Amino acid sequence: MNVVPTSDSGTPVIDNPKVSTKKNKKWNRLWKERYLFLLLLPGLAYFIIYRYIPMAGNIIAFQDYSPFQGFFHSDWVGLKHFKTIFEDQEVIRVLWNTLYLSFLQIVFAFPVSIILALMLNEVRNSVYKRLIQSIVYLPHFLSWVIIIGIATVLLKSNGIVNSVLVSLFHMEPIAFLQDPHWFMPLVVLEVIWKESGWGTIIFLAALSGINPSLYEAAAVDGASRWRQMWHITLPALKGTIFILLILRLGSVLDVGFEQIYLMLTPFTMEVGNVLDTFVYFKGIQDSDFSFATAVGLFKSVVGLILIVGANRLSKKFGSDGVY
Template sequence: MNKKQTANAALQLPDTKWNEAHHSRQELRKQSIRLWKRGIPLYLMILPGLLYFIIFRYIPMGGIIIAFQQYDPFDGFLHSPWVGFENFQKLFGAPDFWVLLRNTLILSAMNIFLFFPAPIVLALLLNEVRNALFKRTVQTVVYMPHFISWVVVAGITIVLFATQDGAINNLLATKGFARIELMTDPQYFRMLYTLQNIWKETGWNAIIFLAALASVDPSQYEAAVVDGAGRWHQMWHISLPSLRSTILILFILRLGQVMDIGFEHIYLIQNSVNRSVSDVFDTYVYREGVLAGEFSFTTAVGLFKSFVGLILIMLANFLTKKSGEEGVY
């Protein structure tokens, strides 16, 4: 090859590489388009949930600004006067603040220590059931209360346990026993609240734990049987450890809701007699903020609750990762 041919070949080489790179980019683009088209049904399934969070979770975050204003609906966000931390000072200086905080934390602690383990125990027990028909029947029965409104649950409780004309109290009276003042005696309120939560939501919350147990390799149980392990040892050493990561993640997320007790549930079983133990931030906001039109004060309380939840999530996630487990983020 002479010098002229060598020079021409050298000039053509970059063009060849450019063509190969261009062809490769086109193939990648076509492959991305094919993958995107294949995922369209999944994107459509995600869309309603995504719109829900955008419309009802993210966009309303702009309203946090009114926590630092004396908000007037007629003046709007831009023209309402700024008051700084005055609404927070009003909250922390309220005579009922420490009562509200105590009631909220006590009910949250009861939820964490009594209600949170209930779905785990139920999932472990159902996982040990070998009769498929019985297992499906039990699952259906325990799931059903989740779909019952808190209004109906509170109504049933009142009908059964009303002091004067409740069905159970009337039965106790006819048998010579004292009536149980379940709805009017403050000492019963916290346990009533927790037991209602357990009855209504345990079956539904067990779904995620049952899904985690379904992913356990059956060969682990087979090996345990060969080694002579009984059902209890299989549950303790195989089933429960397989739920560890799921339990930790849900526990961290649950800590973020420590200040959110559930307004509807509390409000429906609250009355003037048990208010000393049932009044929490949610009911206080409704009574003192929403009914009185104090929108800025209401927002300040909500921001305070969210801040506490955020701190608890970050702290729990940090400690979880420090211990070698996987956190939420």
Template sequence: MKEATLRKPVAVATDHRAIPYERPSSRRRLLRRLWRERFIYLLLLPGVLYFLIFRYVPMFGILLAFKDYSPFLGIQDSPWVGLENFRRIFADPEVWTVLRNTLYISFLQIGFAFPIPILLALMLNEVRRESYKRVIQSIVYLPHFVSWVVVIGIATLFLRSEGVLNNALGQLFGMAPVPFLINPYWFAPLVVLEVVWKEAGWGTVIFLAALAGIDPQLYEAALLDGASRLQRIRDITLPGLRPTIVILLILRLGSVLDNGFEQIFLMLNTFTMHVGNVLDTYVYFKGIQDGDYSFATAVGVLKGVIGLILIVGANRLAKRYGDEGLF
């Protein structure tokens, strides 16, 4: 495209003496431009190399999905098998279980972990004493910066059979220990609970920024009209938050096949594997642990493509309903 715009003035030149110089001069102009911008390319070099090697070369790794990769033969010499790996995906009941787990956990997260930061931001927004607000914010933002190992570590220490909570329940009410960590029924709720603990506070930051952008005059006018607090929230604050909520929901829906690999990998154990194994962890177990590289790549590629379609689709949907969308 750039080349075309460079050539255009030459193509419309009527002076026939210019024609022999046409190509060299446009090429020379490009070369001169490249030379003039050489220091910019120098600055670009590390970053471009990074993106090529670690972000785009792996995209060729997609080819693995169409081969029967064997580490002894290497990527080049492993035989092509066409869509065999994808056929295996659809024939494998385990994949469907994993997909169901993924979607179930994701929708549980969207249902509970998504609205809580909005509520919390609304509450923080109603606090007029700045110092109080800051103290609360400092505390609720903190867990976001703690590692998942620490979060699951804390959950383990509190919830295991001989853990803090079971000790307390036992001593206060004489209850038998509840096996929170190995009971499959607790797995998804715990995932959500941990996400809420870690991210609910941090999640408010973006909503608070949006709330700060709402015109204060709207509130003053509403007060003059005698609107109550709840009416102000319903008619001014929530509509003001709408675009932010829509954009974040798009992002979340676009990544409905991701549900926090790090967290779930740490939470899984033999007892919860059948309800907690999600697409990301499945790819890891199949590929890295079982060495079924091609199959795991095929699962990963399928997930990537569906994710791409979802996010582009959700974005288009948001635009159709009059919101700004993401891109």
């Protein structure tokens, strides 16, 4: 006699063979590919230990944190430090410096990778193309310490640039490293030189996916290389451009600590101090851990809002967006 299993309420429980088959297939696949999933463990451990667990430290943004009292015994002050962000004139100035520098990098540095990728895509000699690629990629692998060192040697009062200006153009030496007006242009130029070549990798990968028959059909119709680039190449890059622009907007308040810190001098502190260096000075040098954490948390929230907003905007223009 077969006994039909019932639930606590007396309702018969009927096994669904399709559901059980799907579960078996899923577990069989997981077991079959167990070694591939094991390869994920180091990466997962890195993000859990160094990215997610430290997020618990954001609690001190709502406290008057003292290292001697610890996380659980420091005085709770609520949104006090966040209010200070909008009341402190120094924070307002630093926030303006950050936004202005980020705007300059998006306007002038971001398009350079696209232009380089389009130019390299038009090079037909493979040996020459690989040579140019290697040259423009190389600065990415140099640390900011080396980049700033090279810039200092070139731009100091008796450096190569000023020597050329004095000897050939009979100009007075320019204080590139001390003049506040030169600070942001120099930062943007350094970013262009260091990172633009590396950024072309993504765009060249996107260009490699374009069907060559589109170019052949356009050539048969009499389209020039310029028209082919404008009507075939650029539309193919639109989705990639939108995704990278969205990600860049998410880090609009993150303009790079190391570069700015190495470039700062007492003469350029007013125009060059950004949120990253401000957090360092307040949190590490002045030991104001709670306020520095509040500024960092504010930065993250703004970045999240910008990513969500830019993603929705990109979908209205027909792009897939980030998610």
